[in-house]
Amino acid sequence: MEKYxxxxxxxxxxxxxxxxxxxxxxxxxxxxxxxxxKPKCYVLDMxxxxxxxxxxxxxxKGYIATDIYSRFKKMRGFNVLHPMGFDAFGxxxxxxxxxxxxxxxxxxxxxxxxxxxxxxxxxFNYDWDREINTSDPKYYxxxxxxxxxxxxxxxxxxxxxxxxxCPKDKTGLANEDVEDGKCERCGTPVIxxxxxxxxxxxxxxxxxxxxGLKDLNWPESIKESQRNWIGKSEGVNFKCSIKDLNIxxxxxxxxxxxxxxxxxxxxxxxxPLVYELVKGTPQxxxxxxxxxxxxxxxxxxxxxxxxxxxxxxxxRFIENFADTGRDLPIWVASYVLYDxxxxxxxxxxxxxxxxxxxxxxxxxxxxxTFPLDPIEREKVKKLEYCYARDPQGxxxxxxxxxxxxxxxxxxxxxxxxxxxxxxxxxxxYKLKDxxxxxxxxxxxxxxxxxxxxxxxxxxxxxxLPVELPKVKFYEPTDTGESPLANIEKxxxxxxxxxxxxxxxxxxxxxxxxxxxxxxxxxxxxxxxxVFVDKEKEKYWSPVDFYVGGAEHATRHxxxxxxxxxxxxDLGLVNYxxxxxxxxxxxxxxxxxxxxMSKRFGNVVNPDKMVELYGADTFRMYEMFMGxxxxxxPWSTEGMIGPRRFLEKVWRLREKIQxxxxxxxxxxxxKGDEKLKSEVLQxxxxxxxxxxxxxxxxxxxKFNTAISTLMILANEMEKEETISKEDYEKFLIILAPFAxxxxxxxxxxxxxxxxxxxxxxxxxxxxxxxxxxxIIMIQVDGKVRASLTITGEMxxxxxxxxxxxxxxVEKWISGKKIKKVIVVKDKIVSIVTEEQL
Numbered sequence: 001m002e003k004y005x006x007x008x009x010x011x012x013x014x015x016x017x018x019x020x021x022x023x024x025x026x027x028x029x030x031x032x033x034x035x036x037x038k039p040k041c042y043v044l045d046m047x048x049x050x051x052x053x054x055x056x057x058x059x060x061k062g063y064i065a066t067d068i069y070s071r072f073k074k075m076r077g078f079n080v081l082h083p084m085g086f087d088a089f090g091x092x093x094x095x096x097x098x099x100x101x102x103x104x105x106x107x108x109x110x111x112x113x114x115x116x117x118x119x120x121x122x123x124f125n126y127d128w129d130r131e132i133n134t135s136d137p138k139y140y141x142x143x144x145x146x147x148x149x150x151x152x153x154x155x156x157x158x159x160x161x162x163x164x165x166c167p168k169d170k171t172g173l174a175n176e177d178v179e180d181g182k183c184e185r186c187g188t189p190v191i192x193x194x195x196x197x198x199x200x201x202x203x204x205x206x207x208x209x210x211x212g213l214k215d216l217n218w219p220e221s222i223k224e225s226q227r228n229w230i231g232k233s234e235g236v237n238f239k240c241s242i243k244d245l246n247i248x249x250x251x252x253x254x255x256x257x258x259x260x261x262x263x264x265x266x267x268x269x270x271x272p273l274v275y276e277l278v279k280g281t282p283q284x285x286x287x288x289x290x291x292x293x294x295x296x297x298x299x300x301x302x303x304x305x306x307x308x309x310x311x312x313x314x315x316r317f318i319e320n321f322a323d324t325g326r327d328l329p330i331w332v333a334s335y336v337l338y339d340x341x342x343x344x345x346x347x348x349x350x351x352x353x354x355x356x357x358x359x360x361x362x363x364x365x366x367x368x369t370f371p372l373d374p375i376e377r378e379k380v381k382k383l384e385y386c387y388a389r390d391p392q393g394x395x396x397x398x399x400x401x402x403x404x405x406x407x408x409x410x411x412x413x414x415x416x417x418x419x420x421x422x423x424x425x426x427x428x429y430k431l432k433d434x435x436x437x438x439x440x441x442x443x444x445x446x447x448x449x450x451x452x453x454x455x456x457x458x459x460x461x462x463x464l465p466v467e468l469p470k471v472k473f474y475e476p477t478d479t480g481e482s483p484l485a486n487i488e489k490x491x492x493x494x495x496x497x498x499x500x501x502x503x504x505x506x507x508x509x510x511x512x513x514x515x516x517x518x519x520x521x522x523x524x525x526x527x528x529x530v531f532v533d534k535e536k537e538k539y540w541s542p543v544d545f546y547v548g549g550a551e552h553a554t555r556h557x558x559x560x561x562x563x564x565x566x567x568x569d570l571g572l573v574n575y576x577x578x579x580x581x582x583x584x585x586x587x588x589x590x591x592x593x594x595x596m597s598k599r600f601g602n603v604v605n606p607d608k609m610v611e612l613y614g615a616d617t618f619r620m621y622e623m624f625m626g627x628x629x630x631x632x633p634w635s636t637e638g639m640i641g642p643r644r645f646l647e648k649v650w651r652l653r654e655k656i657q658x659x660x661x662x663x664x665x666x667x668x669x670k671g672d673e674k675l676k677s678e679v680l681q682x683x684x685x686x687x688x689x690x691x692x693x694x695x696x697x698x699x700x701k702f703n704t705a706i707s708t709l710m711i712l713a714n715e716m717e718k719e720e721t722i723s724k725e726d727y728e729k730f731l732i733i734l735a736p737f738a739x740x741x742x743x744x745x746x747x748x749x750x751x752x753x754x755x756x757x758x759x760x761x762x763x764x765x766x767x768x769x770x771x772x773x774i775i776m777i778q779v780d781g782k783v784r785a786s787l788t789i790t791g792e793m794x795x796x797x798x799x800x801x802x803x804x805x806x807x808v809e810k811w812i813s814g815k816k817i818k819k820v821i822v823v824k825d826k827i828v829s830i831v832t833e834e835q836l
Contacts, residue, residue: 004650006614010740014123022754023125025081028539041078042540043070044519044579046548046556047085049092049511050111055118056596057604057622057634058588062547064619065585065628065700067124069545071736072697075760081540082125083522085132086112089140090511091169091185094442098475104442108135118606122615123739125756130525134514135442139521141465142531143513144447146563148458149570151448155201156436158456162270162338163435165193170476172197174435174510175339176229176555181298191298192270192338195480198437198446198507202562206230206429208576209561218582219629225553231430236414238346238423240265242277243319243327249273252341252428255389257406257413260397261348261368263326264358265318266311266333268343269294274314274332283315287332294334309357310334321346322422323398333357339432355386369393369406434559436510441474441483443508451495451502460496466504482506515556516563519543519578531572538574546579549587557582583700586630588622593633604634616738617643623702623737642706646741648713649734653745657721685715686726690763693733702737709734724749729761777802778829779811787828795822802828 017023028038043066048059063084070082088108096111097104112133119126132139150156164173168188172195177184210230213223235254242249253259267274269291278284290312297308311333318328328346335353336345347354349365358365370377371393380387387393391407400416401409417423437446445466447459459466469490474483484506485491495502517531523540524532557579564578589595590602597603609618620642625632689712696705712730716722728749735742735755746755775798777785785807789798799820802808808830816833823829 001651001654004647004741006616006740007611009744010121010123010610010615013740013743014120017123017754020754022756023082023127024129025083025127026079027536028079038079039077040081040540041070041073041545042081042523042543043073043545044082044522044543044547045084046546046552047087047515047518048115049090050086050088050096050108050115054111054114055606057606057609057618058596060119060122060606060618061588061622061628062549062585063119063124064122064622065583065702066545066547067122067619068623068702068736069697069700071125071739071756072694072760074756075732075736075758076694077759081130081522082127083130083132083525084119084124084126084128085130085518085522086115086134087511087515087518088112088133088135089443089509089514091171091438091440092511093135094440094474095169095185097442104474105135108133121607121610122619125739130522132518132521132525134518137465137467138528140444140514142521143444143509143517144459144464144466145461145531146517146567147444147509147513148447148461150200150566151456151458153566153570155204155566157199157201159197159199159433159435160194161197162192162194163197164190165195165480166190169440170478170480171438171440172435174512175432176434176558177510189298192295193480195439196507197435198505200434200436200562202434202558203429203431205562205565206232206431208565209558212561212565212577216577216582217580219550219584222550222553222557222582222584226558229431229554229558232427233430234425234427236417236423237426238322238417239421240318240321240346242330243317245277245316247273247276249344250342250423251344251346252426253346253423254428255350256417256423257395257410258348258350258368258389259322259346259413259417260324261350261366262321262324262328262346263348263364263366265328265330265344265346266336266354266357267314267330267345268336268338269332269334270338271343273344277316277330278314281315283313287312287314291332294332308334309353309360311357311361318346322417323420329363331357331361331363340430341428349383349386350388352386352388355383355388359383368397369395431558434562436513437507438510439480439482440476440508441468441471443510444513445484446505446507446509448505449493449495449502450505451498451500453500454495454497454502457495457497457502463496468508482508484508512556512559516559517567519546519560520567520573534572534574541573542575542577543579545581545583547583548585550584584629586626586628586632588625589631589633591634591636596634604636609636609639613639613643614646614740616646616741620645620706620737624706626703628700628702645710645713646738648717649730649738650741650745652713652716652722652727652730653748655716655719655722656724656727656749682715682719682722682726685712686729687763690729690733690761694760694763697736706737709737731755732758732761773825775802775825776827777805777808778827779808780830780832784808784811795824798822798828802830 045063045066070080074080093108094104097107100107134140147156164178166173166183166188168186169183173183173190178190182189210227210232213226233254235252236256237250237252240249240251274291278287311331314330314332316330321328349355349367365383367380367387370380371387379385393406395401395404395406395409401413414425418425445468447464447466449457449459451457469487471487477483491504491506493502493504520532520537524536527533560578564573565576567573568576590600592602594600594602617639621639624642689708692708693705731742731745732755743755773789775787775789776783777787785805787802787805799822812830812832817830818833819831821829
């Protein structure tokens with residue numbers, strides 16, 4: 001038998017599959033009034049950024065999983081859509097281009113070619129006719145068109161508020177792009193910088209996005225991340241007046257039970273109200289110097305919100321707060337965040353940071369809720385520690401609620417505050433409107449024109465796309481403007497309304513724009529009239545299974561759901577949610593346990609692994625490493641086991657019985673009970689494997705599916721011969737995991753049609769019940785032997801076999817058998833005369 005040569009086999013079949021268009025998605029025969037009869041299954045990978053020169057072995061893990069799943073669903077009779085494209089706009093791509101001193105467009109074209117080469121050698125079943133590229137003008141025409149719909153509906157607006165600014169990347173950032181006060185992309189501390197920005201009103205959809213989560217088949221951790229990021233809280237906006245000034249402010253309190261405990265007010269250093277409050281006061285100079293120092297400290301990455309508690313009294317008070325009758329001193333406090341709530345808060349003994357700040361500056365603290373334990377109660381009264389938000393704590397103030405528990409008194413206290421006219425009920429969200437413009441070159445131009453006479457004017461639809469101009473120099477500027485601002489020929493245009501002189505918008509969209517709707521374009525990628533045909537969208541949507549990294553929980557997935565719900569409200573899509581089922585991919589780390597990175601020198605190239613072991617082995621190993629969602633370190637030695645398994649599958653062909661002569665027939669002719677038992681046992685294992693592998697693929701339990709396949713291969717290897725029919729069923733259920741080797745063996749067995757176009761085998765419930773039974777044999781009440789029987793057998797036959805069993809003879813020798821009792825399928829009891 002010829003040796004298993006993965007190189008020739010895999011190269012051969014990739015060419016044949018491409019030539020035959022095996023993986024081309026079959027469009028349903030859609031009728032405007034009738035739905036297609038064949039069920040669909042839309043399987044989607046989170047498409048890759050093009051920020052590097054290729055894939056390492058960790059990247060394909062999710063792609064292999066969706067490939068297996070989509071092949072399986074096709075075999076189960078589904079019309080499958082499994083596309084792939086590239087996320088080519090944005091900071092990652094541009095920074096890569098700057099680093100390598102090449103134009104972003106050239107860099108992306110080169111990287112796409114490289115990615116596609118690497119993906120192709122793994123035998124994926126992508127329909128490349130549907131490929132999309134977010135930096136292609138034919139694609140981003142529709143990204144711009146959707147933006148204009150936001151503008152038309154009042155959900156896109158210009159803002160001049162201070163925003164997150166990355167000094168290194170020289171661009172504004174959305175809140176979602178900032179982690180612990182630093183740019184998520186480069187790690188540079190961000191600063192607040194007043195700038196003209198385009199913003200999308202994502203907050204208008206906060207409630208809809210929260211409501212939609214409950215019906216999604218997503219990991220609970222991802223849904224919880226979204227809930228936390230949206231951050232809905234219900235509380236009270238207190239009406240507060242600044243003493244001696246005709247200024248009224250509102251301060252949100254999510255725990256209104258604590259309002260009688262509030263003893264001072266804190267305002268963020270960045271808050272513009274600070275300048276108004278200190279103007280003309282003796283404290284003005286000291287306060288403004290303090291403000292500038294704290295802002296510089298935050299900008300210089302020298303600030304820790306919990307350790308660097310600093311503040312200064314501004315000389316002003318909140319007057320006669322609520323029904324407490326107290327004036328609250330106003331302090332500028334370093335730990336108060338300008339972009340959280342209103343940037344000004346009343347502070348109490350029941351907040352950890354407020355407590356620590358008050359202790360540092362000897363400010364009064366007044367706890368109003370206490371633990372039940374008398375010792376702990378005294379400690380709280382003496383201000384030995386902060387007693388924060390315990391729902392079982394007992395209130396002492398307001399007096400009206402004395403003796404009530406903190407948790408259960410909440411609603412009554414809110415109603416009391418509202419009735420007294422001290423505040424209004426308010427729902428707040430942590431989620432902020434999405435800063436949607438970037439001061440960079442490599443992004444979708446925002447399709448608006450600025451006219452002194454007409455204001456902001458949308459680019460007419462007939463003039464879309466607004467294409468990026470070709471430039472030699474595209475590096476970000478130090479002015480806070482996009483490099484596009486310097487291209488006068490591109491910037492200066494006529495106003496579409498008045499035909500007077502006007503200027504194009506020079507900010508570009510963020511990298512998340514194109515990925516917020518790309519899944520829809522796969523459904524109809526060549527359409528020049530609309531972004532997606534509504535009937536095709538109705539057939540293919542929603543995405544049935546979306547697979548990607550958990551790191552997208554609070555950016556891409558929130559943005560995509562927002563865009564989709566907006567399009568749904570416009571009647572442009574048929575379903576309120578884009579992704580029905582979501583699965584996270586566990587990372588594959590370096591062998592040293594760290595994240596794979598050139599910096600650590602632990603990157604493993606998949607091309608090398610495929611060359612040495614084969615694509616099918618590589619696919620099997622990545623799915624066999626452990627549970628799919630777990631992070632696991634890479635081990636090249638681990639490739640050996642899956643390789644040996646595939647070699648075993650290859651050799652099993654030698655055991656196939658001559659065609660037309662079934663093992664079952666041979667078994668009947670010989671009357672060989674042992675052979676019959678072995679055949680039935682193998683049949684049972686095969687059908688159990690068909691069932692288990694199918695269930696495991698459906699549930700993304702690929703490691704246990706492969707383990708089950710390996711057990712079946714071992715059982716087949718033990719046999720002298722196996723039937724062609726059984727072997728072919730084994731090949732079919734292995735095919736989604738190892739498409740090349742199974743296709744080669746399938747062809748060698750005389751099949752002309754691809755194995756990937758076959759039907760998934762149907763398991764037989766009856767065959768899954770083992771026919772082999774073990775019956776214990778007792779002699780005079782003691783177990784002396786056992787009897788293995790196959791299939792149905794008469795009691796007479798079982799009795800004869802039990803009496804003739806080798807280990808029974810010595811116990812009945814010389815004794816008279818008085819009685820033999822056969823309990824069906826359980827026990828044979830032999831009773832001798834001596835026992836009686």
